Amino acid sequence: MNKMNTKLKLSKTAKSNAITYLMVIVVYLIVQILLAGGHVSSLMEGLLVPLCIYVMLAVSLNLTVGILGELSLGHAGFMCVGAFSGAFFSKCVQGAMPDGIRFFLALVLGAVVAGIFGILIGIPVLRLKGDYLAIVTLAFGEIIKNLVNVLYIGRDSDGFHFSMKDSISLHLKEDGEVLINGAQGITGTPHDAGFTVGIILILLSLFIILNLVHSRDGRAIMSIRDNRIAAESVGINITKYKLMAFSISASIAGVAGVLYAHNLSTLTALPKNFGYNMSIMILVFVVLGGIGNIRGSILSAVILTLLPELLRGLSDYRMLIYAVVLIVMMLFNWSPKAIEWKERIKEKYFSGFQKKAVAEASAVKTEKKEVK
Amino acid sequence: MALLEVKNLTISFGGLRAVDDFQLTIKKGQLYGLIGPNGAGKTTVFNLLTGVYKPDEGIIRLEDKDITGLKTIEINKAGIARTFQNIRLFKELSVLDNVKVGLHNSYPYHTLEGIFRLPGYYRMEKEMNEKAMELLKVFDLDQEADYLAANLPYGKQRKLEIARALATDPKLLLLDEPAAGMNPNETGELMDTIRFVRKEFDMTVLLIEHDMKLVSGICEELTVLNFGRILTQGKTADVLNDPQVITAYLGE
Numbered sequence: 297m298n299k300m301n302t303k304l305k306l307s308k309t310a311k312s313n314a315i316t317y318l319m320v321i322v323v324y325l326i327v328q329i330l331l332a333g334g335h336v337s338s339l340m341e342g343l344l345v346p347l348c349i350y351v352m353l354a355v356s357l358n359l360t361v362g363i364l365g366e367l368s369l370g371h372a373g374f375m376c377v378g379a380f381s382g383a384f385f386s387k388c389v390q391g392a393m394p395d396g397i398r399f400f401l402a403l404v405l406g407a408v409v410a411g412i413f414g415i416l417i418g419i420p421v422l423r424l425k426g427d428y429l430a431i432v433t434l435a436f437g438e439i440i441k442n443l444v445n446v447l448y449i450g451r452d453s454d455g456f457h458f459s460m461k462d463s464i465s466l467h468l469k470e471d472g473e474v475l476i477n478g479a480q481g482i483t484g485t486p487h488d489a490g491f492t493v494g495i496i497l498i499l500l501s502l503f504i505i506l507n508l509v510h511s512r513d514g515r516a517i518m519s520i521r522d523n524r525i526a527a528e529s530v531g532i533n534i535t536k537y538k539l540m541a542f543s544i545s546a547s548i549a550g551v552a553g554v555l556y557a558h559n560l561s562t563l564t565a566l567p568k569n570f571g572y573n574m575s576i577m578i579l580v581f582v583v584l585g586g587i588g589n590i591r592g593s594i595l596s597a598v599i600l601t602l603l604p605e606l607l608r609g610l611s612d613y614r615m616l617i618y619a620v621v622l623i624v625m626m627l628f629n630w631s632p633k634a635i636e637w638k639e640r641i642k643e644k645y646f647s648g649f650q651k652k653a654v655a656e657a658s659a660v661k662t663e664k665k666e667v668k
Numbered sequence: 669m670a671l672l673e674v675k676n677l678t679i680s681f682g683g684l685r686a687v688d689d690f691q692l693t694i695k696k697g698q699l700y701g702l703i704g705p706n707g708a709g710k711t712t713v714f715n716l717l718t719g720v721y722k723p724d725e726g727i728i729r730l731e732d733k734d735i736t737g738l739k740t741i742e743i744n745k746a747g748i749a750r751t752f753q754n755i756r757l758f759k760e761l762s763v764l765d766n767v768k769v770g771l772h773n774s775y776p777y778h779t780l781e782g783i784f785r786l787p788g789y790y791r792m793e794k795e796m797n798e799k800a801m802e803l804l805k806v807f808d809l810d811q812e813a814d815y816l817a818a819n820l821p822y823g824k825q826r827k828l829e830i831a832r833a834l835a836t837d838p839k840l841l842l843l844d845e846p847a848a849g850m851n852p853n854e855t856g857e858l859m860d861t862i863r864f865v866r867k868e869f870d871m872t873v874l875l876i877e878h879d880m881k882l883v884s885g886i887c888e889e890l891t892v893l894n895f896g897r898i899l900t901q902g903k904t905a906d907v908l909n910d911p912q913v914i915t916a917y918l919g920e
């Protein structure tokens with residue numbers, strides 16, 4: 297009996313996850329059809345890859361904010377780390393291997409480097425019992441952005457040269473090439489990013505996050521969020537699981553960064569792309585989509601990115617409408633009345649399931665009387 | 669042999685000696701009560717036993733193993749599980765998942781098995797589900813397995829905390845005011861459940877309680893705390909008839 301009951305439960309989460317994947321795939325197909333028919337303006341087409349990047353950033357930040365329950369204000373910093381390590385790698389080995397393999401390795405490298413930064417920040421900070429992560433990640437994002445702006449790396453027949461001053465101090469030979477040129481960043485990164493790659497990376501991020509959340513380790517992470525003291529009392533290793541969630545979240549942001557770098561011919565670290573405003577904007581996606589609600593993060597990232605562009609024609613009212621949508625989304629996701637309403641809809645939708653569950657459960661109960 | 673042996677346990681908060689020279693010996697299989705007025709230091713004793721606080725002085729031994737000063741999770745692995753006076757459930761998790769967090773260390777499949785849904789994931793999750801449902805049945809919570817813990821009525825939340833603690837497969841179960849906020853009916857049921865748990869799981873239980881019906885009904889021995897110090901210790905009937913206890917604690 298309880299076997300059936302547990303199966304029922306598994307299928308419920310599996311169903312919800314399937315809806316999320318399906319949503320992404322359907323949107324992908326629709327966009328492909330529109331593209332093929334020439335119905336997409338070049339402006340919109342240019343937005344497709346950034347959209348994928350924002351979605352990845354939002355769902356990965358939700359792992360830290362919604363699932364782990366820690367506030368991070370430096371998500372763009374991890375994206376920056378991923379972007380520069382991936383682009384640097386691609387510049388270095390371009391031509392030495394097939395483009396597909398190079399891009400794949402760049403993505404892996406971005407994930408690893410951003411993940412390592414996540415661990416380096418997490419080890420000292422996540423051990424503390426207060427809300428120190430927000431302030432430290434905020435500082436990290438700004439420091440990384442500024443560091444990258446004074447970083448010069450070049451290469452010639454002698455090997456790599458490194459400076460924090462200017463490109464002259466690299467003392468490159470004539471055959472030398474400046475790879476990272478301070479505030480001018482990295483130019484000539486190969487353009488490997490595309491909508492299809494972006495969608496694949498979104499699906500991969502979703503696969504990792506959703507499967508993690510619905511497994512033993514995900515439960516441990518959420519138990520820490522819900523009650524740290526109780527989690528400790530049943531033997532959950534707090535530091536380990538906090539680090540796990542935080543570094544996976546950072547890694548995915550790193551991958552988004554690599555995608556970003558390979559979508560532009562010039563990669564520079566500006567307040568606009570890697571500054572705290574970007575981190576806050578991603579946080580806004582997460583909060584408005586519903587904290588802990590992965591599907592909500594996808595929707596709000598897409599809606600809030602597209603909206604300003606769609607409203608471009610209404611220039612004067614653009615920001616006003618944007619603000620109204622923000623408020624409506626917030627009310628919809630967070631007001632008790634709206635939550636109640638959504639619960640009711642869900643109940644209607646799943647009522648068949650629930651009746652079955654209760655019937656099975658009562659059958660289990662009769663069995664129990666004999667045991668006692 | 670004593671399952672739990674506590675000697676000279678002492679802790680101060682600022683100038684306050686919350687627990688002062690506390691001694692306790694519990695034999696395997698015993699149902700032991702810790703009573704005393706509010707603020708006597710009972711919960712602090714639990715916090716010391718489970719490593720939430722480190723004692724200033726004293727020794728705690730579980731099955732002759734010195735566990736003094738160990739971290740909370742190490743103490744849980746050594747075999748002590750507890751519930752909390754102020755209920756601490758994982759509110760946003762389902763009732764079933766609350767128990768499964770308790771099973772966490774007994775079913776150790778790897779993170780990657782979970783993410784990539786390898787066979788180990790399905791096997792262990794299935795076993796965990798079965799084990800968790802078994803525990804929920806004992807506490808009459810199996811019908812609510814899919815509910816969010818936060819949506820359970822108060823009495824059932826207390827039961828779920830016990831189920832979660834038992835899921836860690838402890839040798840010693842600490843219950844901090846398990847009947848608080850329950851009506852006489854629920855308290856009666858709880859007494860049956862505690863007796864059942866002791867018998868079925870071969871469990872040793874140390875409980876803090878104000879409900880004298882419960883204490884005299886199921887505890888074999890008692891320790892009375894007052895202002896952090898032991899007032900008296902012994903067989904339940906003897907302790908409850910001790911004039912010292914009656915004046916200090918029961919005499920209203």
Ligand SMILES: Nc1ncnc2c1ncn2[C@@H]1O[C@H](COP(=O)(O)OP(=O)(O)O)[C@@H](O)[C@H]1O
Binds near residue numbers: 684706712
């Ligand atoms: N962390 C702490 N810091 C300061 N004082 C504490 C702390 N924990 C407990 N106390 C004090 O210790 C005394 C005993 O508290 P407690 O053990 O909770 O009593 P009870 O017997 O009611 O469970 C109280 O005076 C309480 O205020």
Ligand SMILES: [Mg+2]
Binds near residue numbers: 710711712753
């Ligand atoms: Mg207390």
